[in-house]
Amino acid sequence: MLFSTIKIGNLKLKNRIIFPPISTNLANTDGSINESLIYHYARRAKGGASLVTMENMCISCPDGKSGITEPRIDDDIFIPGLSRISYSVHSYGSAAFMELTYPKVENVNSLSEKEINDIAEKFAQAALRAKIAHFDGVEIEAAHGLLVNQMLSPYTNRRTDIFGGNLQNRLRFAGLIMDKIKSLCGSNFNVMARLPVMDFVDNGITIDDGVQIAKLFEKMGYAAIHGDVGLGNKEKRLEPMQYPEGWRVYLAEVLKNGGIRLPVIAVGMIRNPGFAEEILESGKADIVALGRTLITDPDWPIKAESGREREIKRCVGCSECIKARHDEGTAIRCGLNPTVGKLESDEILVMAQKKKKIIVIGAGIAGMEAAIVASMRGHDVEIWEKENFIGGALNIAVVPPGKEKLKWLIEYYDFMIKKLGIRIKFNQETTKADIESSNPDAIIIATGARCLIPDIKGIKNDNVIHSRNILNGKMNLSGKKVVVGGGGLVGCETALYLSSQENDVTIVEMLPMLCPDMETLSRNYLLRELENHKVKYVLNSTITEIREKSVVASNAEISMDYFVISFGGIPVDSLYAYFNKRYETYLIGDSFRVGKIVDAISQGYAAGKAV
Numbered sequence: 175m176l177f178s179t180i181k182i183g184n185l186k187l188k189n190r191i192i193f194p195p196i197s198t199n200l201a202n203t204d205g206s207i208n209e210s211l212i213y214h215y216a217r218r219a220k221g222g223a224s225l226v227t228m229e230n231m232c233i234s235c236p237d238g239k240s241g242i243t244e245p246r247i248d249d250d251i252f253i254p255g256l257s258r259i260s261y262s263v264h265s266y267g268s269a270a271f272m273e274l275t276y277p278k279v280e281n282v283n284s285l286s287e288k289e290i291n292d293i294a295e296k297f298a299q300a301a302l303r304a305k306i307a308h309f310d311g312v313e314i315e316a317a318h319g320l321l322v323n324q325m326l327s328p329y330t331n332r333r334t335d336i337f338g339g340n341l342q343n344r345l346r347f348a349g350l351i352m353d354k355i356k357s358l359c360g361s362n363f364n365v366m367a368r369l370p371v372m373d374f375v376d377n378g379i380t381i382d383d384g385v386q387i388a389k390l391f392e393k394m395g396y397a398a399i400h401g402d403v404g405l406g407n408k409e410k411r412l413e414p415m416q417y418p419e420g421w422r423v424y425l426a427e428v429l430k431n432g433g434i435r436l437p438v439i440a441v442g443m444i445r446n447p448g449f450a451e452e453i454l455e456s457g458k459a460d461i462v463a464l465g466r467t468l469i470t471d472p473d474w475p476i477k478a479e480s481g482r483e484r485e486i487k488r489c490v491g492c493s494e495c496i497k498a499r500h501d502e503g504t505a506i507r508c509g510l511n512p513t514v515g516k517l518e519s520d521e522i523l524v525m526a527q528k529k530k531k532i533i534v535i536g537a538g539i540a541g542m543e544a545a546i547v548a549s550m551r552g553h554d555v556e557i558w559e560k561e562n563f564i565g566g567a568l569n570i571a572v573v574p575p576g577k578e579k580l581k582w583l584i585e586y587y588d589f590m591i592k593k594l595g596i597r598i599k600f601n602q603e604t605t606k607a608d609i610e611s612s613n614p615d616a617i618i619i620a621t622g623a624r625c626l627i628p629d630i631k632g633i634k635n636d637n638v639i640h641s642r643n644i645l646n647g648k649m650n651l652s653g654k655k656v657v658v659g660g661g662g663l664v665g666c667e668t669a670l671y672l673s674s675q676e677n678d679v680t681i682v683e684m685l686p687m688l689c690p691d692m693e694t695l696s697r698n699y700l701l702r703e704l705e706n707h708k709v710k711y712v713l714n715s716t717i718t719e720i721r722e723k724s725v726v727a728s729n730a731e732i733s734m735d736y737f738v739i740s741f742g743g744i745p746v747d748s749l750y751a752y753f754n755k756r757y758e759t760y761l762i763g764d765s766f767r768v769g770k771i772v773d774a775i776s777q778g779y780a781a782g783k784a785v
Contacts (some may be wrong), residue, residue: 175454176447177479180461182437183364183397185269185310187224187461190454191475194368194400194441194463195227195273195313197241197499198506200515205232205239205246207255210505213518215270216262218468222475226263227313228256228272233300234293240277241503247272247300256307264308273368274300275315282324283333290337290347293321298354301363311364314351317402318411322348323370326387327405329378341383345390352394366398366439367391371425374406384425385432398437400463401426412500413443414696415491416576416703420444426459439463445488445582447478469495470510484589487511490579494772497693509772510583512779523783526551530615530758532785533558535604535749538566540763540774541620542587547782548618549594557591558602564588566622567764568771570645574667575674575703583771606752616758616785619750620778623743623764632720633739641668641740652676654735657725659717661688665740666700672738673707680734681711682727688713743768760785 177189193215200211219226232239232246239246246252256272263270274297279285285293301312316322324330325347331338337346348367355365369391371384379387388399402425403410413421422442429438440459443466444450450462468474470489477486487510494509508514513521530553534545537559549555563569565584572580591598602608609617625640627633641664643649654677658669661683669679681688681704688704688711689697704711712730719726720737745765753759762777763769 176451176462180437182225182269182366183311184362185225185364187269188267189222189224189475189479190461191223191450192225192439192461192463193218193223193227193468194465195229195315196465196469196495196506197229197244198515199241199243199499199503200505201243201245203242205235205244206252207245207258209517210515211245212258212262214515215259216266217472217518217521219263219266219268221468221472222479223268223464223468223472225269225271228259228270228309230273230275230315231300233274233276233296238276238293238296240275247274247303248296250303253303253307256304256309260308260310269310270308271311271313271364271366272304272309273313273315274304276321278320278324282321282330283338287335287337291350294347294350294354297351298358301355301365302358305359305363311366311397312355313400314348314365314367314396316348317368317370317400317404319405322351323404326370327373327378329373329375329405341386342390345387348391349394352396356395361395364397365395366400367396368400368402370404371401371428373404374410378406379404381428385428385434388429388432388434392434392436396436398439398461399429399434400439400441401429401459402441409695409699411442412493412496412695413491414493414699415579416699417443417491419446420449420453423453423458430457430459437461441465443491445579447474447483447486466491466495469506469508469514484585485593487586488579488582490582492771493693493696494770496695501694507772509770510775512776523547523551526553526785529553530785531613532556532616532618533609533612533614534618534620536566536620536622536763536765537561537564537598538620538622538763538774539568539583539587539771540765540778541566541618542591543775543778544618544620544760544762544782544785545596546587546590546594547779548785549596551782553785556597556599558599558604560601560603562600564591564598570642573645574671577667604749609753609757614757616760617753618760618762618781618785619747619753619765620763621746621749621765623745623768625739626741626744627739628741630717630720635720635722635737637722637735638720638737638739641665641738644668644738645671650675651736654678655733656680656736656738657682657732657734658738658740659725660740660742661685661711661713662740662742663689663692664742666704668738668740669709670700670703670707673704673709679709680732681709682715682717682725682730682732683711683713684716686714758785
């Protein structure tokens with residue numbers, strides 16, 4: 175069913191895959207459009223999505239603007255630029271929509287009736303501009319805790335006038351928006367809604383309320399309904415990796431079961447074609463919205479339709495895009511797709527003018543990304559790996575609870591390496607003599623990092639273990655008191671894993687907080703899991719000695735049976751200085767600087783393009 179047609183309003187979509195609105199921070203600071211934003215949306219259309227929805231549009235500036243790079247549609251001067259996006263999307267046979275939003279207000283009960291009417295008029299004026307700019311329709315953001323959601327919810331709407339009280343009155347604002355849009359744009363203009371099927375707060379919209387709201391939206395003339403979350407923790411719509419695939423689908427399913435006849439759209443961590451197909455086949459929804467999924471691999475629809483599912487680079491939920499957009503306020507980036515937010519010229523792989531023999535040292539993700547890109551450009555590539563498996567440090571990153579999706583990345587690289595015919599020499603320790611006898615034209619060094627072992631008294635004791643040896647299964651502990659030295663991501667996830675094995679775990683960290691560099695929502699989730707598993711931690715504390723039955727720190731002495739080292743890593747870059755003088759040489763991934771998946775893949779991609 176994924177690739178069967180369906181109608182939304184007067185539009186016939188070529189398949190049942192749409193790209194929902196996701197903020198990018200790519201627009202100019204004055205809210206105008208640029209080449210990066212145009213290509214971003216065109217690329218999702220090119221990849222096969224039947225409908226592409228432009229991110230949350232500012233309909234009123236400055237009062238309704240959210241963020242310094244939110245694109246604007248509150249003035250006619252923005253129409254020409256926006257039309258370039260609709261033209262680009264249409265050129266690939268896809269429909270172009272945009273999401274119209276108004277941010278949450280401090281107190282909806284204090285808005286006057288005139289202010290409410292004025293905001294509804296601004297929604298309508300924005301819709302008219304979208305129509306003039308050749309967009310096929312708009313989506314009203316009525317969920318996610320923004321103004322329309324606030325007006326719908328009994329949790330926030332305590333008004334006593336015609337816009338508050340019973341459900342009919344609370345829906346009056348949404349109805350007013352629709353009436354004004356139809357008045358300006360005509361009854362055939364397509365308007366769909368992102369609906370709060372449920373608030374994740376007490377005394378908010380319930381599931382039963384959500385179904386009734388959807389039925390009333392249907393009567394108002396909305397063309398489709400996007401079943402989603404309402405008020406509550408932001409984590410529910412920007413899920414960390416640990417959430418199960420498609421967990422939000424039930425919000426669409428209850429609408430279908432409740433008798434909604436409009437097309438119902440399911441959204442939320444839908445990653446695999448088979449999973450998406452099952453949603454449609456089982457009648458849980460009529461359409462699937464693939465957001466971060468198409469950020470990671472915009473060609474997901476084309477690959478799925480042509481039976482190339484194993485070529486899809488599936489989003490693992492690393493939250494790099496969320497960290498960029500919501501924590502830093504920087505342009506969107508993707509941990510797995512290094513071309514996100516850039517131009518077409520950055521994505522095109524130009525065939526090499528001269529075919530080179532390239533040796534990639536290390537089959538971690540940086541090395542494999544470099545090997546694949548270089549091979550696609552026509553080079554003869556061989557990977558040398560000291561272990562008997564690919565994936566490097568990713569093989570231990572998948573072990574902590576909730577990190578299983580990282581296996582998808584290993585599966586992708588394994589398939590692509592075989593598809594491209596890239597040779598791998600396993601159990602290959604790289605020496606100068608081996609390289610010189612092979613006489614490559616270029617070398618890409620991706621040898622990763624080794625454990626940082628600080629000079630602490632007792633660090634070589636028999637009861638001291640590297641975190642890698644815990645996660646790779648070389649050392650199994652159960653029913654023990656364990657102290658983990660280091661409260662970064664690896665240390666905390668190792669502690670969580672040890673706790674799941676029935677150990678009593680304490681983390682000692684020298685900084686005033688755990689995992690300070692993590693994306694906020696993922697960090698909060700991890701801290702909550704540590705608390706639920708009764709993992710203790712001591713902050714602002716430097717370890718001075720490891721004894722047989724205790725660890726001495728600057729502000730505590732903690733009893734223990736075992737001490738686990740998790741103080742970070744040091745690049746393994748000893749080969750670089752020698753080879754760089756003799757060959758075209760690149761140093762990437764943790765062997766260059768210890769970092770994250772986004773660093774390894776972006777550096778691998780860059781090396782594969784440059785060589």
